[in-house]
Amino acid sequence: MNNLKDKVAIVTGGNSGIGYATAKELIAQSAKVIITGRRREAIEAAAQELGAIPFLADQAELHDTELLATAVKERFSKVDILFINAGVTGTLGLIENASVENFDRVMDINFRGAYFTLSKFIPLLNDGASVVILSSIVASTHNPNSSIYQASKAALNSIAKTAAAELAPRKIRVNIVSPGPHKTEIMGKAGLDEATLQQIHERLINEIPLKKMGEAEDVARLVTYLCDDAASFITGTEIIVDGGLTL
Structure with a gap:
């Protein structure tokens, strides 16, 4: 498929999980893809596997984002697809036990970093470009x-x-994709052990109407669709991908 032939795409956090799967799907549709990540070895290995262009950058660091924007501008001038994907869960805990360090880390990556990634790349977006932001169904839940x-x-x-x-006014579309439970590394990065993760997965599968966990590829195909001309009349929407969990 060549639906995105010669389109220039940025995928933040592209060395694993949904970011990796989306970069793979975009490349399969002939896009030129730059992936970012915080660990040099991981991002370079992923780029080699995918046929993507690696760029070492921490979304929490504004200086890294500025360097990324400058490098992309010098090499490609303009961007057609921006997938703001990088994110962390942080450490779980009650509000009364919250630490400033955990608060700052989560907000610096998930919100501040994403906000300024969007801000710095808006001048580089072609008219008619597509921006997709990875959120989560937790944005509308209030779990302890x-x-x-x-x-x-x-x-x-x-x-x-x-x-x-x-x-x-520039025909640039901005959409949100909010996954529910998926088979990715993000929960493991929250510090939970394997036994606890398995218990959570089993409980979730019982609660999900479709009785299965999502795959990263499910989200990747949706993100890629939103970047295609087929979705040219879709903007400002949030699409839930959760197997019916929030019904």
Whole structure:
């Protein structure tokens, strides 16, 4: 398929999980893809596997984002697809036990970092470009022990919709994809052990109407569709990918 032939795409956090799967799908449709990540070895290995262009950058660091924007401008001038994907869950815990360090880390990556990635790349977006922001169904839930992560995603949804309104005159579309439970590394990175993760997966599968966990490729195909001309009349929307969990 060549639906995205010669389109220039940025995927933040592209060395694993949904970012990796989306970069793979975009490349399969002939896009030129730049993936970012915080660990040099991981991002370079992923880029080699995918046929992508690696760029070492931490979304929490504004200087890294500025360097990325400058490098992309010098090499490609303009961008057609921006997938703001990088994110962390942080450490789970009650509000009364929250640490400033955990709050700052989650907000710096999930909200502040995503916000300024969008801000710095708006001048580089071609008219008619597509921006997709990875959020989560937690943006509209209020589960105990997850207040910081939930708040970061709710804030992200708010700015995504504002950006859709601001960029509409340039025919730039901004959409949100909010996954539910998927088989990715993000829960493991929250510090949970294998036995606890397995218990969570089993419980979730019982609660999900479709009785299965999502795959990263499910989200990747949706993100890629939103970047295609087939989705040219879709902007400012949030699409839930959760197997019916929030019905």
